[in-house]
Amino acid sequence: xxxxxxxxxxxxxxxxxxxxxxxxxxYGGTGSVWDYGPLGVELKNNVKARWWNAMVRERDxxxxxxxxxxxxxxxxxxxxxxxxxxxxxxxxxACKARFRADKLSDAACPRKPSKKPGExxxxxxxxxxxxxxxxxxxxxxxxxxxxxVYLRPETAQGIFVNFLNVQQATRQKVPFGIAQIGKAFRNExxxxxxxxxxxxxxxxxxxFFVEPGTDMEHFERxxxxxxxxxxxxxxxxxxxxxxxxxxxxxxxxxxxxFDINFxxxxxxxxxxxxxxxxxxxxxxxxxxEYSSKKLEYVDQADNKRYLPYVIETSVGxxxxxxxxxxxxxxxxxxxxxxxxxxxxxxxxxxxxxxAGVFPLSKKDGQPEMAERLAAALRKRFPxxxxxxxxxxxxxxxxxxxxxxxxxxxxxxSTANDSxxxxxxxxxxxIRVATSRVAEVLGRYLEADxxxxxxxxxx
Ligand code: GAP
Numbered sequence: 001x002x003x004x005x006x007x008x009x010x011x012x013x014x015x016x017x018x019x020x021x022x023x024x025x026x027y028g029g030t031g032s033v034w035d036y037g038p039l040g041v042e043l044k045n046n047v048k049a050r051w052w053n054a055m056v057r058e059r060d061x062x063x064x065x066x067x068x069x070x071x072x073x074x075x076x077x078x079x080x081x082x083x084x085x086x087x088x089x090x091x092x093x094a095c096k097a098r099f100r101a102d103k104l105s106d107a108a109c110p111r112k113p114s115k116k117p118g119e120x121x122x123x124x125x126x127x128x129x130x131x132x133x134x135x136x137x138x139x140x141x142x143x144x145x146x147x148x149v150y151l152r153p154e155t156a157q158g159i160f161v162n163f164l165n166v167q168q169a170t171r172q173k174v175p176f177g178i179a180q181i182g183k184a185f186r187n188e189x190x191x192x193x194x195x196x197x198x199x200x201x202x203x204x205x206x207x208f209f210v211e212p213g214t215d216m217e218h219f220e221r222x223x224x225x226x227x228x229x230x231x232x233x234x235x236x237x238x239x240x241x242x243x244x245x246x247x248x249x250x251x252x253x254x255x256x257x258f259d260i261n262f263x264x265x266x267x268x269x270x271x272x273x274x275x276x277x278x279x280x281x282x283x284x285x286x287x288x289e290y291s292s293k294k295l296e297y298v299d300q301a302d303n304k305r306y307l308p309y310v311i312e313t314s315v316g317x318x319x320x321x322x323x324x325x326x327x328x329x330x331x332x333x334x335x336x337x338x339x340x341x342x343x344x345x346x347x348x349x350x351x352x353x354x355a356g357v358f359p360l361s362k363k364d365g366q367p368e369m370a371e372r373l374a375a376a377l378r379k380r381f382p383x384x385x386x387x388x389x390x391x392x393x394x395x396x397x398x399x400x401x402x403x404x405x406x407x408x409x410x411x412x413s414t415a416n417d418s419x420x421x422x423x424x425x426x427x428x429x430i431r432v433a434t435s436r437v438a439e440v441l442g443r444y445l446e447a448d449x450x451x452x453x454x455x456x457x458x
Contacts, residue, residue: 003239005266006326011194013342014017014325015134017401019043019352020195027320032191032198034318039401042352044122044202044321047233048181051204051315051351054229055179058220061407062177063170067158068140069183070149074156077289079283080252085153085190088128092117100189107190133186135199149425151185156312158182159207160283163308164295167209176210181317193268196319200318209297209308212281216256218311219278220259223258226276226313230260233320236325236349239263240456241270253282260315271282273323275316281307324350327347328402334427337392344402345425348444354381355441360391360410370409373419377407378436381445399424 008424013452018037056064075177076082080104092109099107110118118125135151138144138272146375155428159178166178167233181204189288191197198288216269223242230240245257273359284307288295348354357374359366367387374385384403386394395406412431419437420429432440 001270003263003265006329007194007264007266007268010329010424013329013400014040014194018074019325020182031201032188034198039352040321043324043346043350043402045318045393046320046350046352048204048317049303051234051317052179052181054232055204055206055313057176059177060176061172062168062179062208063172065072065159065162065164065180065425066182067155067162067345068181069152069185071152071161073149073253074290075287076134076150077147077346078286079157079160080286081131081150081153084252085134086130086132089131089189090117090128090145090312092125093124093126094120094122096360098189099125103190112223118149131187131189132403133188135185146357148246152182153186154184154314155180155182155203155205156314159205159319160287160310161291163207167297167320172351174299175208175214177206179204179206181205182368183204193264196264196271198318198406201319203314204317205312207279208311208313209300210311212306212309214310215278215311219256219276222311222313223276226262226274226315230262230273230320232322233324233350234345235262235323239323243272253277253278253279255280262326264323273319274313277312277314279306279310279312281309283310284308293432325395326338328389341396341399343399343424346402346404348404351404351448352382353384353398353403355383355405356394356403357385358391358394358409359387359408361410362387364411366409366411371408371415373407373409373434377441380442395422395427402446405438407437 017039023033023035056062088103090099095110097110107117109115109120109123117123118352134153136148137151138147139149140147159455162178179200183200184203185200188199191199208218208222221267225367227240231237239262240282241261243259243261250257255277255278257277261270263270288307291451295307297308298305316444324346328346330343330345331340331433332343333340355377357370359370372383374383376381384398391408391449398406404424408420408422410420417434418431419434420431421440422435423431
């Protein structure tokens with residue numbers, strides 16, 4: 001089954017509601033770079049916090065790190081990026097478009113009628129040449145080859161070069177991991193599909209250092225753990241699939257690799273959102289050789305020393321955010337109403353705004369009571385206060401922002417000190433004492449319910 005293409009409607013909703021804007025839009029935009037607006041930054045921060053909690057805070061065998069983007073240029077020689085991090089590029093001399101030679105069958109010639117590159121009579125494709133994807137810049141005031149540095153194309157190398165620093169500072173014993181979240185840059189030849197493939201993006205990577213020989217057992221464990229993490233975000237099970245790399249697909253450093261793919265629908269279909277790789281001791285061995293510094297782990301208990309193997313989990317924060325947006329978007333009819341509604345059905349824990357607070361009327365002290373409640377709730381989570389327009393429209397605005405709870409202050413509220421909580425997904429309502437609102441919502445946000453559903457409240 002091919003799911004419908006949600007990207008087009010998502011791009012316009014994302015702009016209209018302040019999730020994601022094109023970078024430098026007033027100047028015509030920058031190619032494949034995007035800015036996160038007020039709702040988008042909350043959503044992506046929630047994704048990153050959830051990853052950090054699962055990978056670092058809730059474990060005693062993974063340590064956190066925040067390495068710099070600019071690194072010694074030799075790092076990228078050792079890692080193989082200077083010589084090998086390239087894609088085959090072909091130019092069309094007729095229309096000046098550029099394509100990845102290995103993705104021609106997925107590409108479209110910019111000329112009309114729409115055809116694949118090379119299929120128009122006057123297409124003139126060059127022979128493929130290798131194009132390095134790393135962005136280069138200069139360290140210091142002199143622009144000469146000795147001062148070339150690169151914007152990192154992956155965060156992983158910052159972890160490898162700090163392996164012994166972290167191990168010695170924390171006295172961790174193998175097996176243990178190091179995790180970090182940070183920006184990465186790739187001068188992609190054919191970026192696109194909104195925030196799916198961009199030139200500046202964020203990675204959440206973890207390198208787990210293990211004794212050689214135990215690597216495949218750790219690899220299997222991480223594969224399952226990472227799939228479960230995606231399920232915990234509320235991504236539908238049937239939209240997620242493993243893809244095992246064939247020998248041809250395996251990177252030069254990898255002994256085994258699985259992608260976790262998500263079905264984005266439309267022509268994009270199933271695409272990688274995360275890679276789980278067995279990188280052997282390739283990286284530590286390379287850095288040991290290029291730096292001439294011993295990077296072996298000393299196992300004092302067993303009186304052994306060795307270069308650990310590395311199981312890597314590498315996920316794009318932007319790609320997962322796109323998967324969450326695609327998964328959450330739904331248009332539905334509403335019984336008894338002419339207009340349907342657009343709902344972003346985010347997992348409550350990921351939702352950018354947790355609750356909308358609405359006085360039903362501007363009289364009888366309702367706005368004052370609502371503002372007091374909103375201020376109290378804001379101490380715990382993001383809340384949106386809205387007294388403008390019909391209550392139905394206010395609910396719809398929050399449905400579209402993915403706000404899981406709507407709290408309405410009505411005439412009964414001032415008399416009984418109680419409010420209604422409306423649930424975004426089933427639109428059911430319950431009445432609770434004002435003093436219990438924070439506790440009820442808090443229980444929801446801490447629980448692992450993927451839906452905001454009134455049946456789950458006692
Ligand atoms: N350290 C291993 C590594 O970087 P990768 O498969 O090249 O592996 C890992 O990248 C993840 O980073 C991908 O699964 C994807 O989520 C994200 N990613 C890679 N390139 C990207 C791009 N151009 N735009 C957005 N996300 C990207």
